[in-house]
Amino acid sequence: MAQDHRPPIESGCPDGFQYMHPVMRKNYGDWDYHEHPRPGVLLHVAKNGDQIWTVRAGTQRILDVFTLRTLCDIGDKFADGYVRFTIRSNIEYMVSDEAKVQPMIDALEAEGFVVGGTKNSVAMISHTQGWLHCDIPGTDASGVVKAMMDELIDEFKENNMPNRVHMTTSCCQINCGGQGDIAINVQHTKPPKINHDLVSNVCERPSVVARCPVAAIRPALVNGKPSLEVDEKKCICCGACFPPCPPMQINDAEYSKLAIWVGGNHSNARGKPTFQKLVAAGIPNNPPRWPEATAIVKRILTAYKDDARDWERINDWVERVGWPRFFELTGLPFTKFHIDNWRGARRSLNSSTHIRF
Amino acid sequence: MADQHHDTPMLDELENGPWPSFISGFKRLRDKHEDKRISGMANDLLGQLEHSYETRKGYWKGGTVSVFGYGSGIIPRFSEVGDSFPESREFHTLRVQPPAGNYYTTDMLRQLGDSWEKWGSGLVTFHGQTGNIMFIGTSTDNTQHFFDEINEYGWDLGGAGPCVRTGMSCVGAARCEMSGLDEMKIHRTLLNNFTDDVHRPALPYKFKFKVSGCGNDCMNAIERSDFAIIGTWRDDMKVDQEEVKKFVARKGREYVIDNVITRCPTKALSLKDDDTMDVDNRNCVRCMHCMNVMVKALSPGDDKGATILIGGKRTLKIGDLMGTVVVPFMKLDTEEDYEKLTEMAEETIDFWAENGLEHERCGEMVERIGLVNFLEGVGIEVDPNMVNEPRQSSYVRMDGWDEEAEKWFTRKAEEKAAAS
Numbered sequence: 001m002a003q004d005h006r007p008p009i010e011s012g013c014p015d016g017f018q019y020m021h022p023v024m025r026k027n028y029g030d031w032d033y034h035e036h037p038r039p040g041v042l043l044h045v046a047k048n049g050d051q052i053w054t055v056r057a058g059t060q061r062i063l064d065v066f067t068l069r070t071l072c073d074i075g076d077k078f079a080d081g082y083v084r085f086t087i088r089s090n091i092e093y094m095v096s097d098e099a100k101v102q103p104m105i106d107a108l109e110a111e112g113f114v115v116g117g118t119k120n121s122v123a124m125i126s127h128t129q130g131w132l133h134c135d136i137p138g139t140d141a142s143g144v145v146k147a148m149m150d151e152l153i154d155e156f157k158e159n160n161m162p163n164r165v166h167m168t169t170s171c172c173q174i175n176c177g178g179q180g181d182i183a184i185n186v187q188h189t190k191p192p193k194i195n196h197d198l199v200s201n202v203c204e205r206p207s208v209v210a211r212c213p214v215a216a217i218r219p220a221l222v223n224g225k226p227s228l229e230v231d232e233k234k235c236i237c238c239g240a241c242f243p244p245c246p247p248m249q250i251n252d253a254e255y256s257k258l259a260i261w262v263g264g265n266h267s268n269a270r271g272k273p274t275f276q277k278l279v280a281a282g283i284p285n286n287p288p289r290w291p292e293a294t295a296i297v298k299r300i301l302t303a304y305k306d307d308a309r310d311w312e313r314i315n316d317w318v319e320r321v322g323w324p325r326f327f328e329l330t331g332l333p334f335t336k337f338h339i340d341n342w343r344g345a346r347r348s349l350n351s352s353t354h355i356r357f
Numbered sequence: 358m359a360d361q362h363h364d365t366p367m368l369d370e371l372e373n374g375p376w377p378s379f380i381s382g383f384k385r386l387r388d389k390h391e392d393k394r395i396s397g398m399a400n401d402l403l404g405q406l407e408h409s410y411e412t413r414k415g416y417w418k419g420g421t422v423s424v425f426g427y428g429s430g431i432i433p434r435f436s437e438v439g440d441s442f443p444e445s446r447e448f449h450t451l452r453v454q455p456p457a458g459n460y461y462t463t464d465m466l467r468q469l470g471d472s473w474e475k476w477g478s479g480l481v482t483f484h485g486q487t488g489n490i491m492f493i494g495t496s497t498d499n500t501q502h503f504f505d506e507i508n509e510y511g512w513d514l515g516g517a518g519p520c521v522r523t524g525m526s527c528v529g530a531a532r533c534e535m536s537g538l539d540e541m542k543i544h545r546t547l548l549n550n551f552t553d554d555v556h557r558p559a560l561p562y563k564f565k566f567k568v569s570g571c572g573n574d575c576m577n578a579i580e581r582s583d584f585a586i587i588g589t590w591r592d593d594m595k596v597d598q599e600e601v602k603k604f605v606a607r608k609g610r611e612y613v614i615d616n617v618i619t620r621c622p623t624k625a626l627s628l629k630d631d632d633t634m635d636v637d638n639r640n641c642v643r644c645m646h647c648m649n650v651m652v653k654a655l656s657p658g659d660d661k662g663a664t665i666l667i668g669g670k671r672t673l674k675i676g677d678l679m680g681t682v683v684v685p686f687m688k689l690d691t692e693e694d695y696e697k698l699t700e701m702a703e704e705t706i707d708f709w710a711e712n713g714l715e716h717e718r719c720g721e722m723v724e725r726i727g728l729v730n731f732l733e734g735v736g737i738e739v740d741p742n743m744v745n746e747p748r749q750s751s752y753v754r755m756d757g758w759d760e761e762a763e764k765w766f767t768r769k770a771e772e773k774a775a776a777s
Contacts, residue, residue: 005425005426006425006505007425007426008424008425008426008427008504008508008513008514008556009508009509009513010513010552010553010556011508011511011512011513012454012513012545012548012549012552012555013454013455013456013457013513013523013524013544013545013548013549014454014455014456014457014511014512014513015456015457015541015545016456016457016458016459016460016531016541017460017541018456019456019460019461019462019465020458020460020531024531024532025531028530028531029530029536029539031530031532031533031534031536032534032653032656033534033652033653033656034533034534034652035652044532044533044534052532054532058376058377059377060376060377060378060379060381060382061379061482062379062382062480062481062482062493063382063480063481063482063483064382064383064385064386064479064480065386065470065473065474065479065480065481066382066385066386066389066390066479067377067382067385068466068467068470068481069467069470071466072463072466072467072470075463076463081462081463081464082460082461082462082463083460083461083462083463083466084458084459084460084461084528085455085459085461085483085484086459087525087527087575087576087577089482089483089484091483094532112377113377114375114376114377126486128485128486129493130415131406131409131410131414131415131416132402132406132493133417133432133434133448133450133493133494134415134417135415135417135418135419135434136415137415138415139413140406140409140410142379143371143410146371146374146376146378146379146380147371147374149376150373150374150375150376151374153375153376173672173673174671174672174673175671175672176486177486178486178577178580178581178671179577179580179581179671207715207716210714210715210716211674211716213673213674213675238672238673240673240674246418251413251414251415252413253412253413253414256413264580266574266575266577266578266579266580266581267572267573267574267645268572268573268574268579268587268642268643268644268645269572269573269644269645269646269649270620270622270644270646271622271644273574273579273580273679275580275677275679285413287367287410287413288367288368288370288371288410289370289371309615309616310615310616311616311620311646311649311650342676343675343676344676
């Protein structure tokens with residue numbers, strides 16, 4: 001059989017210019033400014049006066065070929081056949097003729113897509129695979145996102161927020177969804193359950209021991225078989241041992257919970273980039289619509305919308321009003337778990353008399 | 358088929374509500390696709406997913422699947438409950454590198470869709486969190502067939518496992534006035550220099566390049582990449598005073614003071630009595646805020662280049678790390694500039710490949726050995742832009758101070774001579 005194998009062409013990353021709208025190709029590096037005529041639409045103007053209109057739409061992200069073709073049909077009929085995708089998996093159509101913009105919006109909405117996600121909106125939630133495809137998931141990111149976007153759709157379509165809100169979801173603490181203004185992540189609360197019959201056959205034990213951030217795993221003989229044991233007092237239930245050793249099952253129908261983190265901000269605008277901070281945990285992982293998580297997200301968004309100033313991202317807002325006010329305004333409990341005890345934690349403690357009343 | 362569908366009462370709930378439903382898409386494949394391979398696969402996929410929803414557990418296991426000649430680029434998935442859901446028993450994902458900037462023609466999307474329909478499940482995502490096109494769900498045999506077909510017309514696999522991963526770059530110069538870089542060229546120059554390291558995992562862990570054209574960092578490069586290239590400029594920002602006046606007239610002085618002047622992190626802006634704006638360019642840190650607000654009036658300068666940061670990553674294993682500045686500014690105009698960038702990336706990856714522990718990201722290695730050891734290892738001189746502040750702890754050996762101070766003075770003298 002081996003002689004039938006075709007050697008790969010190692011072409012790597014393709015050149016984007018061949019798929020780029022001609023007006024963008026022509027004005028590459030020569031853009032002057034942009035305007036935001038309405039939510040979901042951007043107008044970019046080049047130094048020579050050329051214009052390109054962009055229409056952004058949210059989709060279900062996991063596209064079946066029928067939906068992909070519908071999106072292409074809209075691009076052929078109402079745009080110039082050029083598209084791109086944003087980092088948050090929205091589709092963008094580019095056209096040089098303003099007259100094509102409204103018919104395209106109408107066509108997208110008629111097919112159930114959602115035009116919006118620009119500027120100070122709640123943007124599409126970025127997420128990964130979950131139960132659909134991942135080998136270690138604690139939840140189903142696609143389902144959480146669908147259920148949440150159903151409730152937040154008006155905020156996606158309008159610009160009512162003080163600044164943009166980037167949300168993410170992740171199905172384990174690896175946090176593939178990434179940092180977010182609001183992040184909804186699985187947080188396990190019990191140590192892994194070990195199937196000792198399988199460990200020695202499936203797991204490379206020294207590398208599993210090395211993977212633990214708190215050195216809670218050690219080799220052991222269990223029922224006469226080489227296995228691993230966990231010091232459950234030390235274990236922080238992070239799940240890092242599960243990917244290299246599937247018999248150390250960390251996911252649990254009851255004890256794998258959701259936690260919510262806020263204030264992650266990738267941008268250097270105003271302040272330096274920030275990581276997200278824990279605000280709520282112990283939230284049930286409750287398919288198919290996760291109402292408890294959505295309710296807390298909406299409380300946070302309401303407080304932010306009411307209290308933050310224009311252009312403040314969530315981290316900017318909390319930095320100005322302080323964390324005690326955040327917990328007061330959102331009605332979320334502040335617990336001992338909010339006080340960090342990981343390495344470098346002392347920099348998160350207040351060593352001053354700066355107290356708000 | 359109709360009467361053999363798995364019941365999916367929980368997933369059906371995700372067909373309600375106004376946001377587009379991925380479940381409805383799966384059902385379209387199940388109910389309307391003529392190819393029994395695809396409709397059967399969609400049915401069993403829905404069945405397994407419903408089982409996950411009921412039990413709150415995942416049922417996919419990894420394994421080893423690749424295409425001939427590569428060791429990477431496929432995410433193998435074998436079902437643990439395949440006897441109940443046999444037609445989606447093997448459900449591997451191919452990670453395919455998108456064009457830099459994520460541009461497509463509808464013709465190309467259709468062609469990719471047709472190939473995927475021939476060999477795969479018909480489910481695709483643009484894009485996964487690392488930046489790949491995710492062709493989700495095919496059998497071990499068809500993985501090779503699909504790759505062979507799309508590889509013939511210009512598409513190649515991305516990374517998976519301990520290797521250089523698929524890169525990401527923002528829309529940048531193609532459609533953004535903030536851009537300080539040729540993002541697409543940087544992206545392709547770096548990634549395609551490391552094609553071998555993308556396809557054959559032999560590094561301590563993953564290594565990601567991300568390119569953002571300005572400090573807004575739309576690609577999350579500082580937080581999420583081992584090697585972040587961010588656009589900036591070092592001459593004065595541009596102020597169109599007529600546009601400033603128009604903006605003040607339209608929005609009012611209070612708005613401008615509250616939303617622009619007082620938001621500058623280094624207090625480098627002032628609004629004059631005649632409604633023009635003064636900029637203290639020596640103290641501007643290129644944060645982008647004022648330009649984001651006053652898009653037409655304020656823009657980046659002309660002497661553009663890149664800031665490079667090393668070592669961003671998420672929690673596991675030692676806690677979150679942002680990238681750290683290792684090059685405050687470098688020009689990226691000439692081919693020599695690009696060679697310098699590529700060499701720096703090679704030095705970084707080589708040093709980390711030799712010194713990183715198994716499953717240790719580059720940033721974690723820097724944390725373990727200290728930034729100075731890393732800089733000396735890759736041949737980069739220290740610079741005060743690399744720190745927020747000098748050390749506070751006196752617990753350090755400082756013999757050799759005079760030589761180090763001399764290095765600084767010599768370097769500064771050389772820079773001065775080169776500039777004059």
